[in-house]
Amino acid sequence: MTDKDLYGTYSMKGLLRTLAKLRIQEINDQSIIAPMTKEQRMIFESFDISLSE
Numbered sequence: 001m002t003d004k005d006l007y008g009t010y011s012m013k014g015l016l017r018t019l020a021k022l023r024i025q026e027i028n029d030q031s032i033i034a035p036m037t038k039e040q041r042m043i044f045e046s047f048d049i050s051l052s053e
Contacts, residue, residue: 006046015043 006015023034033051036044044051 006043010043019043 010018018037018039022036022040025032025034036051
């Protein structure tokens with residue numbers, strides 16, 4: 001988090017709380033990610049994690 005400069009915006013607890021809101025639904029044996037918030041998207045991009053929506 002220090003390398004990605006997220007401590008200015010989030011505490012570790014706040015970051016985990018934001019990511020805990022992410023929902024995944026399974027439809028016909030296929031996992032579908034519910035629409036992410038802008039904050040969640042920014043966190044994933046900061047850690048270079050790509051998710052197809």
